[in-house]
Amino acid sequence: MDKIVENIVFIKSLDLFKDAFPERIDQILKNKEEGKKIVGTLCLYVPDELIYACGVDRVILCGGRSAPIEAAEQYLPRNLCPLIKSSFGSVIDQKCSKTKSCPHFGLVDLIIAEATCDGKKKMYELLNQYIPIHVMDLPQKPENQNALEYYIKELESLKCVLENLTGNKITDAKLRNEIKSANETRKLLHELYELRKRDSPPIRGTEMLKVLQQMHFLSPDGFRKNLVLLLDELKVKKRENSGPRIMISGCPMASGNMKVPEIIENRGGLIVVEESCTGTRAFWDLVDENKELMRALAERYLKIPCACMYPNDRRIDQILRLAGDFNVDGVVYYTLQFCHGYNVEKYRVAEALKKSGIPLLSIESDYSGADTEQIKTRVDAFLEMLE
Amino acid sequence: MISIGIDSGAATTKAVVLCENKITGYAIIPTGFDFRKAGEAAYQEVLSKSGMDETGIGKILATGYGRSSIGFADKTISEITAHARGVCYLIPAAHTIIDIGGQDSKVISMENGKVVDFLMNDRCAAGTGKFLEYTAKALEISLDELGTLAQLSKNPAKISSMCTVFAESEVVSLRAQQVKKEDIAAGLIESIIQRTIVMVKKLGIKPDVAFVGGVAKNPGIVKTLEKVLDIKIKLPEEPQITGALGAALLA
Numbered sequence: 001m002d003k004i005v006e007n008i009v010f011i012k013s014l015d016l017f018k019d020a021f022p023e024r025i026d027q028i029l030k031n032k033e034e035g036k037k038i039v040g041t042l043c044l045y046v047p048d049e050l051i052y053a054c055g056v057d058r059v060i061l062c063g064g065r066s067a068p069i070e071a072a073e074q075y076l077p078r079n080l081c082p083l084i085k086s087s088f089g090s091v092i093d094q095k096c097s098k099t100k101s102c103p104h105f106g107l108v109d110l111i112i113a114e115a116t117c118d119g120k121k122k123m124y125e126l127l128n129q130y131i132p133i134h135v136m137d138l139p140q141k142p143e144n145q146n147a148l149e150y151y152i153k154e155l156e157s158l159k160c161v162l163e164n165l166t167g168n169k170i171t172d173a174k175l176r177n178e179i180k181s182a183n184e185t186r187k188l189l190h191e192l193y194e195l196r197k198r199d200s201p202p203i204r205g206t207e208m209l210k211v212l213q214q215m216h217f218l219s220p221d222g223f224r225k226n227l228v229l230l231l232d233e234l235k236v237k238k239r240e241n242s243g244p245r246i247m248i249s250g251c252p253m254a255s256g257n258m259k260v261p262e263i264i265e266n267r268g269g270l271i272v273v274e275e276s277c278t279g280t281r282a283f284w285d286l287v288d289e290n291k292e293l294m295r296a297l298a299e300r301y302l303k304i305p306c307a308c309m310y311p312n313d314r315r316i317d318q319i320l321r322l323a324g325d326f327n328v329d330g331v332v333y334y335t336l337q338f339c340h341g342y343n344v345e346k347y348r349v350a351e352a353l354k355k356s357g358i359p360l361l362s363i364e365s366d367y368s369g370a371d372t373e374q375i376k377t378r379v380d381a382f383l384e385m386l387e
Numbered sequence: 388m389i390s391i392g393i394d395s396g397a398a399t400t401k402a403v404v405l406c407e408n409k410i411t412g413y414a415i416i417p418t419g420f421d422f423r424k425a426g427e428a429a430y431q432e433v434l435s436k437s438g439m440d441e442t443g444i445g446k447i448l449a450t451g452y453g454r455s456s457i458g459f460a461d462k463t464i465s466e467i468t469a470h471a472r473g474v475c476y477l478i479p480a481a482h483t484i485i486d487i488g489g490q491d492s493k494v495i496s497m498e499n500g501k502v503v504d505f506l507m508n509d510r511c512a513a514g515t516g517k518f519l520e521y522t523a524k525a526l527e528i529s530l531d532e533l534g535t536l537a538q539l540s541k542n543p544a545k546i547s548s549m550c551t552v553f554a555e556s557e558v559v560s561l562r563a564q565q566v567k568k569e570d571i572a573a574g575l576i577e578s579i580i581q582r583t584i585v586m587v588k589k590l591g592i593k594p595d596v597a598f599v600g601g602v603a604k605n606p607g608i609v610k611t612l613e614k615v616l617d618i619k620i621k622l623p624e625e626p627q628i629t630g631a632l633g634a635a636l637l638a
């Protein structure tokens with residue numbers, strides 16, 4: 001017995017994101033036929049701006065579906081983050097590649113990966129047998145004196161890799177252009193999130209998540225275009241959403257992974273903000289357009305508060321700030337099973353929230369449906385506690 | 388006003404009738420396969436036990452794992468909220484609830500019958516009544532005997548597996564090593580208690596501590612829990628019905 005009835009005021013432009021898949025795949029196929037190179041990415045630390053400035057198209061490869069996991073487990077341990085297994089599975093699963101529903105296999109010329117968590121790094125070694133990979137290194141202590149310089153160097157090599165792949169040059173003019181347009185998108189998202197601060201936000205968390213899951217799947221232009229339409233619609237349509245105001249904080253929810261947010265909202269909660277890579281981490285900071293380009297890019301991307309980093313106080317500060325700004329009643333700390341970074345970091349986040357008197361519910365889950373009923377019980381109890 | 392609470396648990400279904408805020412009857416029956424059927428049966432049984440028929444019944448509230456299967460209930464509520472309310476009624480000074488049921492175990496901290504925080508075990512059977520049920524079988528004894536037997540032990544065996552299935556084979560290998568039956572029994576109980584203690588410590592313990600759920604009926608386990616926590620534990624007269632009672636109170 002779910003407690004929420006569908007909102008009666010229909011937001012047409014949400015369908016632009018929902019139905020984007022086939023059209024976008026066609027677009028990528030067409031780009032490829034015309035000689036454009038396609039890269040795949042799996043993390044926010046890889047700047048889109050460089051990729052697009054080089055005339056390359058990109059598609060996100062983060063897996064949120066459970067289907068490819070079985071195939072992946074022939075190669076990867078069971079006790080591994082489902083996002084890693086799902087991503088790997090959808091690349092290697094032959095069944096998958098024959099259908100048009102899987103954009104990964106055969107489409108991507110190069111994967112631009114990143115040295116974040118151990119599971120991903122090791123998975124990349126295996127993936128490399130199927131697709132060429134460039135792994136960007138990341139400074140693990142972004143606060144360190146040399147971290148920025150080091151990251152700039154890594155961006156410089158990425159620039160070379162992309163230029164070699166395509167034969168195109170990344171000129172300052174092109175890069176500046178891409179930075180500008182990426183900032184535009186970020187500003188639009190900020191504008192949208194402003195609306196979510198209202199007492200009755202015009203958009204629910206599950207709707208917003210489906211939008212953000214498309215952010216690195218669609219082309220930047222396509223995404224921004226849809227976003228403008230969505231914003232226009234949300235600004236004028238009267239829509240009432242209510243319920244205890246929830247922040248989700250933790251692991252990314254890649255496309256296909258909707259279990260927990262759906263339970264939260266079907267049981268009567270209202271997600272008003274998500275501190276995650278499919279949430280604020282994807283767009284919060286802007287690139288400073290007045291600085292030297294590569295340095296400005298590096299500064300912006302190093303600010304992403306990922307749990308792979310040490311120390312990561314920035315994330316805790318951000319959670320507290322968001323909780324206040326969005327007038328949050330409670331936080332659901334969401335982690336994927338075997339994601340040590342976010343699972344361990346939970347303790348410090350919990351401490352900080354406790355000090356601020358903000359209730360926390362922690363949910364660790366995978367992509368299966370086995371724990372749905374248990375999660376419902378916890379979510380119900382949590383929402384009842386907040387009421 | 389007469390209200391009824393039904394707690395549809397994985398192992399047992401409980402029902403409580405509340406009349407003018409007094410318990411006039413309760414029923415505890417095995418759930419079996421069908422949550423809905425068990426809910427109806429518990430409802431009929433509790434009515435006849437309280438000498439009532441359906442006339443004059445006010446609200447019915449369902450809680451527990453199968454709460455959404457109880458179609459005739461007016462509303463559902465999570466068992467965490469329900470237990471807190473039920474325990475508060477029976478033991479007003481309680482601030483912490485330890486609930487070890489068939490399917491899961493939880494620790495709840497509360498103020499005046501309202502939940503302020505809670506923890507629940509993960510999805511598997513480790514640390515629940517199921518763990519004891521299965522491992523008792525491996526010892527060829529009943530659940531009740533397990534608790535009594537354990538009290539004879541001077542040297543509890545160390546059971547290292549949290550997983551119910553592994554623990555079962557561990558018991559078999561301890562038997563093969565001719566470890567005393569009472570020592571294995573005590574080891575099993577300590578193991579499940581350790582699991583609960585982790586949750587209790589995470590949440591912080593504030594007296595009075597109430598122990599509810601089917602496992603609380605086992606004196607051996609209550610004793611061990613008191614020893615490990617070094618605290619006197621409050622037991623409701625019937626520890627299995629606090630969820631249904633809470634539901635009836637909230638109806």
Ligand code: SF4
Nearest residue numbers: 042043044116277306
């Ligand atoms: S959680 Fe960390 S590693 Fe994963 S996508 Fe986000 S930034 Fe990258």
Ligand code: SF4
Nearest residue numbers: 081083117251336339
């Ligand atoms: S969710 Fe955690 S374990 Fe999984 S890829 Fe991201 S950082 Fe790594």
